[in-house]
Amino acid sequence: GDSVTQMEGPVTLSEEAFLTINCTYTATGYPSLFWYVQYPGEGLQLLLKATKADDKGSNKGFEATYRKETTSFHLEKGSVQVSDSAVYFCALMEYGNKLVFGAGTILRVKS
Amino acid sequence: DTGVSQDPRHKITKRGQNVTFRCDPISEHNRLYWYRQTLGQGPEFLTYFQNEAQLEKSRLLSDRFSAERPKGSFSTLEIQRTEQGDSAMYLCASSPRDRTTNYGYTFGSGTRLTVV
Numbered sequence: 001g002d003s004v005t006q007m008e009g010p011v012t013l014s015e016e017a018f019l020t021i022n023c024t025y026t027a028t029g030y031p032s033l034f035w036y037v038q039y040p041g042e043g044l045q046l047l048l049k050a051t052k053a054d055d056k057g058s059n060k061g062f063e064a065t066y067r068k069e070t071t072s073f074h075l076e077k078g079s080v081q082v083s084d085s086a087v088y089f090c091a092l093m094e095y096g097n098k099l100v101f102g103a104g105t106i107l108r109v110k111s
Numbered sequence: 112d113t114g115v116s117q118d119p120r121h122k123i124t125k126r127g128q129n130v131t132f133r134c135d136p137i138s139e140h141n142r143l144y145w146y147r148q149t150l151g152q153g154p155e156f157l158t159y160f161q162n163e164a165q166l167e168k169s170r171l172l173s174d175r176f177s178a179e180r181p182k183g184s185f186s187t188l189e190i191q192r193t194e195q196g197d198s199a200m201y202l203c204a205s206s207p208r209d210r211t212t213n214y215g216y217t218f219g220s221g222t223r224l225t226v227v
Contacts, residue, residue: 004153034215043115043202043220044154089153091215097142097167099204099216101153 002027006090006102013109019077021105023064023090026071031092033057033066033073034099038087047075047088082109115219117203123225124193131189132222136205143186144216145178146202147171154202160186161208193226200224 007022025031035047035057048057053068062077073090090102116135124130136143141162146154157176158168162183172178175193180186190197200223204216 032215036215036218044204044218046215046217049215091153093215097159098144098156099146099154100156103151103153 002031002092002094002100004090004092004100004102006088006105008103008105010106010108013080013107015082015109015111016079017109019075019080019084019107021075021088021090021107023073023075023102024071025073025090025092027092027094029094030068031094033064034091034093035062035064035073035075036089036091036101038089038104040086044089080107080109082111085109115203115205115217117201117219117222119222120220121223121225123227126195126226127192129189129191130193130224131187132201132203132224134186134188134203134219136185136203137217138184139207140205140217141183141208142206143180144204144206145186145188146204148200148202148221149198157188190224193224195226198224198226 003026005024032051034049036044037047048059050057050066056065064073064075087104089104091099118133144159145157148154158178160180175191178188200221202221204218206216
């Protein structure tokens with residue numbers, strides 16, 4: 001079945017450092033891909049998405065490119081802030097219904 | 112519209128008791144989903160509704176679990192004879208049918224269940 005694999009955390013960075021969180025997926029067809037973020041004590045929020053190969057999703061300085069050839073959707077940000085500390089989830093969706101999530105990656109940004 | 116609402120936010124119950132959670136989706140969304148999230152893991156799909164019809168249930172949803180969406184609006188998730196392994200965050204989400212693939216879901220803040 002469909003699955004998502006994320007790099008294990010926690011990832012600890014200093015403020016203004018470059019961020020990469022790796023995400024790869026397994027799917028039978030051509031899924032839509034998502035990154036969700038969960039801040040402490042809050043629910044999941046959609047961060048960005050891409051619906052087809054080579055699409056780039058972006059929001060709040062974060063970017064991810066849908067790479068069909070490597071089945072990847074890595075999350076990047078050029079300069080992280082303390083306020084970016086959260087748990088980040090990569091997810092896929094096929095056929096318009098279920099989201100399948102990775103295990104999540106904890107990001108800690110130190111000032 | 113204030114988004115997806117879940118009630119209660121926290122629930123502590125003794126093993127063997129029944130619990131019921133409520134979810135109010137975004138009003139124009141006809142799809143409603145339930146997920147379970149345990150510590151250190153991503154959310155896992157439990158079930159989903161399109162309007163009042165329950166279209167899919169995960170194998171995770173044992174016979175102690177039942178979900179309803181009687182009028183296609185709010186939904187309830189009931190767990191009977193709770194076990195310690197049921198301790199988790201229960202997440203509800205909603206989406207508009209025609210745009211789910213492009214827009215994903217809107218999640219509520221969840222109900223945290225602790226079974227003691």
